[in-house]
Amino acid sequence: MRRVVVTGMGALTPVGNNLESFWTNLKAGQSGAAEITRFDTSKFKTHFACELKDFDLNEHIPKSESRRYDRFTSYALVAVEEAIKNGGIDFETLDRNRVGVIWGSGNGGIETFTEEMIDFVKNGETPRFNPFFIPKIIADIASGIISIKYGLRGPNFTTISACATSTTAIIDSFNHIRWGKADMIVTGGSEAPITIAGLGGFNASRALSTNNEDAAGASKPFDVNRDGFVMGEGAGALILESLEHAQARGAHIYGEVVGGGMAADAYHLTGTHPDGEGAYLGMNEALREAEIKPEDIDYINMHATSTPMGDVSELKAIARVFGENPDLNISATKSMTGHLLGAAGAIEAIASIMATIDDIIPPTINTKDVEPDWADKYDLTLGTAKNRTVNYAMSNTFGFGGHIATAIFKKYKA
Template sequence: MRRVVITGMGALTPIGNNVEDFWGSLKEGKSGAAPITKFDATKFKTKFACELKDFDPLQHIPRAEARKYDLFTQYALVAVAEAITHGKVDFDQLDKNRIGVIWGSGNGGLATFHQQVAEYVQGDGTPRFNPYFIPKMIVDIAAGVISIKYGLRGVNFAPVSACATSNTAIIDAFNHIKWNKAEMIITGGSEAAITESSIGGFGAAKALSTNNEHPETASRPFDVTRDGFVMGEGAGALVLEELEHAKRRGAPIIAEVVGGGMAADAYHLTGTHPEGEGAYLGMLAAMEEAGIGPESLDYINMHATSTPLGDVSELKAIERIFGRDSKLSISATKSMTGHLLGAAGAIEAIASIKAIQHGIVPPTINCTEVEPAYKGVFDLTLGKAQERPVRYAMSNTFGFGGHIATAIFKAYEG
């Protein structure tokens, strides 16, 4: 079986515009939530989100090029550039026919769609759409743009599984390399969904927190007062590579991908199964592929979005597999980053891999009173990062429609 390793990572998040700043903020327990600046949210029920800070795409992408891309594609390009630099990748020295891109987004060019349709509706009925409207909007375009920019002619597509999207992309990349369909794949996800339509739509579905008085503490997984998730934006990129290929080019090997499990709740449009049935199946499938039992896992980066039902259903699934006396560490980094939707899995994969690298589990912040049924049951890493050896780390992501994607990463041991 071909082994798959991670050789590069890039991150653009509400708490750090590169991997090291992101990781530093995670360790410190820093919240990325603040009042929305991208539009006037005065009349919205939710008036805050986890936006990027001090980010100017024109510092990374020429203006003439940037105008062709929606923010979600711009975010993708920035994160991928960091991952490629980090991974010391020189594409001109490699077979580009064997290098692919599998890149996801839950919503694609939502801001572009909103702006173009609004301008048409507010006009006199004459269609004056931007010629870049469709290529800026479609969900697969970031994968295409990355491929074009670097001349990568291998497998190229965009999975969409809502908030499980970028974990699905990582698992797909893992499989394609394992199946000898590629030697290297650039993978991950990006999202730029802090828009009127997105905040309004998720708000109407009662999915968002409305804690406008204290946005920095609004994302509070496991807390009895949690009232919904906080919208985030950004991108996470990983370079996945076949082990021997990485060795031949002298790549820095960060960690190994050893398991991927995908399943479905088959239960509800937006809600998770109350007993976490899909989560249970996804985690089991990932562990089976990794060839490990419950006792081997050290850390789970939970999907835990701070919704009343979702957090508990995931804890039930974990309890079913690992028992109530498990010694593994658990945390919910969305308490700091907010929920990046289709990009969540990618930045949480990076958080999991950094935990392996440094032997530090990032915390769950803002939880002051744990859900009664789980008070004192699991090590939820509340409030402060914890040092402990992490050999195997699991990352869970779930999406509207019941989509489940679980990835397992392992310390590289040669």
């Protein structure tokens, strides 16, 4: 099997519109949550989310082009452009038949679908749909557009596993390169769910926090007073390639992907297994594939969305795999970025890789009153970032339907 490395990364997030600002603000413990600006939320239970800040799409994509895309596709293009740039990639010098795109989105074009349905109802008897309606909403279109823009003719498809989506995409990319089916793959995920339908739907399922009085402090994983997740938007892009291919083109290597575990809770439509059965299986599989022991892991970027049941079930699974270990650093970066749903795994993979590069654990913010059974079992990295050597970082993501995806990243040493 070939070794797989990360040679480019791009981030478009509620706490930073590029890789540098994302990582800087994550380390600083900055919250991306604020009142929603995109539409009137007065009739909803939740009035806030983690929107992108100071971001003008027209500065990145001409309006004549972006009008053909849903927001989630545009976000993907912006993140991928950064990853290609900082990866020093010139596709003219590569065999594009050996470069693929495996991209993820859990919701696809939900904004386009919502707007078109509202317009249809308002317009009365005559249905008038945008001619780009179907290509804008289908979840695979971002992968297709990335491929078309750069002329990449290798494996091309989209993964959908709800909030585990982009971790699944990364694992699939890792496997395709290991198996020799591609030399390089553009991977990651994008999501633009902050819409009338997204907010209304998650409110109806009682998944979102309704702490409108303190939006910035609403996402507080592990806290006894947590009341739900905070929705986020954006994209994360990673360039994965075989070590040999990267070395041949003199690429800068950010880190190495060494293991991926996928499993299922097989338990409930939206809820996690109470004892984290799927999470336990996924983490164990990732460790087995990486050929390392639990004690080799220095940092876990938890899925930890700040939901009452989800946080505890994941902690239970971690306890089954790792035992009690106060020296194991854990953090929940969703406390800052919000939950980017299908794109969560991509930006959390980037955070995990950056932790191995800088030997810094990004913090869990807002959490003040930790669940008493878990207060002392692990270092939850509360409040401020922590300096420590990070040779191996694990990233967990779980999705509605019981989907589990865990990836392990290793500090790269030449």
